[in-house]
Amino acid sequence: MSNVPNVNSFEFLAASCKALSHPARLEILQTLALRGTCICGEIVDVMPLSQATVSQHLKVLKDAGLISWENDGQKSCYCINNETIRVLREKIEGLFGSLDNCC
Amino acid sequence: MSNVPNVNSFEFLAASCKALSHPARLEILQTLALRGTCICGEIVDVMPLSQATVSQHLKVLKDAGLISWENDGQKSCYCINNETIRVLREKIEGLFGSLDNCC
DNA sequence: ATCGTTTATCGTCGATATACGATATAAGTA
DNA sequence: TACTTATATCGTATATCGACGATAAACGAT
Numbered sequence: 001m002s003n004v005p006n007v008n009s010f011e012f013l014a015a016s017c018k019a020l021s022h023p024a025r026l027e028i029l030q031t032l033a034l035r036g037t038c039i040c041g042e043i044v045d046v047m048p049l050s051q052a053t054v055s056q057h058l059k060v061l062k063d064a065g066l067i068s069w070e071n072d073g074q075k076s077c078y079c080i081n082n083e084t085i086r087v088l089r090e091k092i093e094g095l096f097g098s099l100d101n102c103c
Numbered sequence: 104m105s106n107v108p109n110v111n112s113f114e115f116l117a118a119s120c121k122a123l124s125h126p127a128r129l130e131i132l133q134t135l136a137l138r139g140t141c142i143c144g145e146i147v148d149v150m151p152l153s154q155a156t157v158s159q160h161l162k163v164l165k166d167a168g169l170i171s172w173e174n175d176g177q178k179s180c181y182c183i184n185n186e187t188i189r190v191l192r193e194k195i196e197g198l199f200g201s202l203d204n205c206c
Numbered sequence: 207a208t209c210g211t212t213t214a215t216c217g218t219c220g221a222t223a224t225a226c227g228a229t230a231t232a233a234g235t236a
Numbered sequence: 237t238a239c240t241t242a243t244a245t246c247g248t249a250t251a252t253c254g255a256c257g258a259t260a261a262a263c264g265a266t
Contacts, residue, residue, distance in 0.1 A: 010133075013123070014129055015124075018121075020116070021117050021120040021123075022117055027113060033199065033202060040214095041213085049254095050255075050256055050257080051212090051213075051214095051256095052214085052256060053255055053256065055215080059214080060253095071263095073262090075211095075212065080202060089195065095136060096192060099136060099183060125224085127224095143242070144242065147242095154226095155243095155245085158243065159223095162245095174232095177233040177241070177242050177243075178241095179242080
């Protein structure tokens, strides 16, 4: 949890949701969720966006801590950061989990 | 579900996350989750923002379908739209639910 | 060393978000 | 009818986003 930014208060949840607030980034996450791991080029191939734009979206996800990456030679290997996703899901359940039975 | 906008594809999830992507709006939702129902003025009193700004945030949440409201005389009564929240949580689980065991 | 490949970053620009004061609207009250 | 209260909207200023071409940086291959 120490490597997850801004875990407390609403800052973390707001920042995470902001990172999730673009369809292209959700598509990237889905791709990573399905494949486990992707090099940048694979993601670019899947997306109808320029390499620069995809790289920018990857950076947003990276900065939010939602994905991790490591260099494999000249390639960049991305995967979902499960710890952050876990905390995110917890926060969402914490906020909305009590609503099931009301209204 | 018919009154929930853009339920299919990532558009709904992205739009919902965008609405959730500001700490002030999360605080509004938390207040509503705790109290069940609030008139606008109660929310304004809780927030360190101007009435105009709070009203604008409420509009964002309203437009995203995350909250409902009805007029009570000259007052506006807001509450969480549980149906949208339910769909939202489903979509998030759909995207990330399979990650529990990996990496 | 030079060249091609892969990825990240820069610079730019139109669009959108955020905040607030001012104002409009609508409902209750004297 | 005037006055107050409650809320929404308008107008505006500033900041951030999202897209892309151009370029930089790092690596592998010849």
